[in-house]
Amino acid sequence: MCGWRDVCGRKxxxxxxxxxxxxxLLLSPIIDIHILSGxxxxxxLFLLAFSPLNRSLRLLRTVPVVGPHQDIAQTPQPVYATTxxxxxxxxxxxxxxxxxxxxxxxxxxxxCITILDSRAYSMGGPTGEIHVLDPATRDKRFxxxxxxxxxxxxxxxxxxxx
Numbered sequence: 001m002c003g004w005r006d007v008c009g010r011k012x013x014x015x016x017x018x019x020x021x022x023x024x025l026l027l028s029p030i031i032d033i034h035i036l037s038g039x040x041x042x043x044x045l046f047l048l049a050f051s052p053l054n055r056s057l058r059l060l061r062t063v064p065v066v067g068p069h070q071d072i073a074q075t076p077q078p079v080y081a082t083t084x085x086x087x088x089x090x091x092x093x094x095x096x097x098x099x100x101x102x103x104x105x106x107x108x109x110x111x112c113i114t115i116l117d118s119r120a121y122s123m124g125g126p127t128g129e130i131h132v133l134d135p136a137t138r139d140k141r142f143x144x145x146x147x148x149x150x151x152x153x154x155x156x157x158x159x160x161x162x
Contacts, residue, residue, distance in 0.1 A: 034060075036079060036098075038069025045069065045081070047098060063098050066091065070124070073113045080120055082110040090122055090131060104131055 032049035039046070047061040067085030074080075078101070079093045088109045092102040111124030120131040 032058075034096075036072060036074065038065075038072055038081060040068050040070070040084070043067060045072075045093070045098065061098065063093075065100075066103075070109065070111050071113050073115050073120075075115050080113050080115055082106070082113050082122060082124075084109050090120065 032051050035048040035050060037046045037048060038044075043065055045063040045065055046059060047063070049058045049060050050056070051058070065081075065083065066089065067083040070082045070084060072079060072081045074095075077095055079095060079098075081091050081093065083089050083091060088106045089103050090106050090110065090113065091100060093099065094101050106122055106129055107127040108125045110122035110127075110129075113120060113122045115121075115133075118133050118135050120133060122129050122131065
């Protein structure tokens, strides 16, 4: 329990912390903001902690991965990442443990990924692919290793989605 002279902390609904004294609210964040980052030149993911209160950035963890990472998309639970590995692959990592849980091949190295509902969309270079996610699994593994590929062809005055 927070005593009257103690500085206490709490988490609000959005996950941000605030400092407060009994009867007084101080609007200073007290918890770290976690950032997951990849690199074009490293075979690792980096978990960083930014502390707004201390104005500091710390490396918490380095996670070995299959190849350099182009793009990372985070959902409430898993993290999806494209990789420059050969063959090109899309990976899924759990939060907060950062354990690798699944991967699926992609046609070409994707430079962007986004997650909407039960699908992962990876695109870049000559391709764009739709990956169906398994709704039965809490960690959103890929339903199959065969993405629904789409491509664009030029017709007269524009393009048509096949």
